[in-house]
Amino acid sequence: MCDHNALHALFGGTFDPIHYGHLRPVEAMAAMAGLQKVTLLPNNVPPHRPQPEATPAQRADMIGLAIADNPLFDLDLREMQRDTPSYTIDTLAAVRAERGARQPLAFIIGQDSLLNLHKWHRWQDILSLCHLLVCQRPGYSSAMETAELQSWLSSHQTDSPDELRHVPAGRVFMAPTPLVAISATEIRARRHRGESDADLLPPSVSAYIDREGLYRNPERHDILRR
Numbered sequence: 001m002c003d004h005n006a007l008h009a010l011f012g013g014t015f016d017p018i019h020y021g022h023l024r025p026v027e028a029m030a031a032m033a034g035l036q037k038v039t040l041l042p043n044n045v046p047p048h049r050p051q052p053e054a055t056p057a058q059r060a061d062m063i064g065l066a067i068a069d070n071p072l073f074d075l076d077l078r079e080m081q082r083d084t085p086s087y088t089i090d091t092l093a094a095v096r097a098e099r100g101a102r103q104p105l106a107f108i109i110g111q112d113s114l115l116n117l118h119k120w121h122r123w124q125d126i127l128s129l130c131h132l133l134v135c136q137r138p139g140y141s142s143a144m145e146t147a148e149l150q151s152w153l154s155s156h157q158t159d160s161p162d163e164l165r166h167v168p169a170g171r172v173f174m175a176p177t178p179l180v181a182i183s184a185t186e187i188r189a190r191r192h193r194g195e196s197d198a199d200l201l202p203p204s205v206s207a208y209i210d211r212e213g214l215y216r217n218p219e220r221h222d223i224l225r226r
């Protein structure tokens, strides 16, 4: 039987590669918001955007390794396996249809993504399908939000994890998750320079990057930065 008060969250990203800046704040968010499960949702990068250096299969492999011993997480490859990039709102609508109207559902983003939320397709409709849970990220703060975003947030914000479980969607929960100054860009740059990334991501993922020879081409880094 479906537990209508269990709170599940989705966490989307490129994960090129997955790192502790994804895992640690989301683990803390799970504890603070009372999440039973977090489903990682690697995306399909649109052709006009710089492509990930790792293939979709490699990005999925790295996520699998990173979450292997952690029952909080699972992996959903639906966006990655589509031929075309998908809008988050469409994925959320599909998940909502599968889980029914009453099941509480959340989508997790970092503070940097929140600042760009207004660029997402039908961004204001996202809360009709799920709650939005926002993790802190170093270098990004609420002070950087536009007045429009601040007013939208304040009309939906809650500080109550209980509320997230008792209504299926519609709330924004901003939690004081630990600040983890790690990005996938930094990991790729370190690898391009031949430096270690040991403190930035799980050892199993770092070993996979070694084995697969990923993120070795410094020219690739220059191309992406131009």
Ligand code: ATP
Pocket (backbone or CB within 6 Å): 012, 013, 014, 015, 016, 020, 021, 022, 025, 108, 109, 110, 111, 112, 113, 114, 135, 136, 137, 138, 180, 181, 182, 183, 184, 185, 186
């Ligand atoms: P890149 O450096 O390649 O742009 P990234 O490290 O920002 O990648 P993404 O896969 O683009 O990682 O991010 C997916 C989600 O994770 C986004 O919502 C982003 O805000 C969040 N996120 C990534 N890194 C952090 C971090 N260090 N702290 C908090 N949130 C993060």
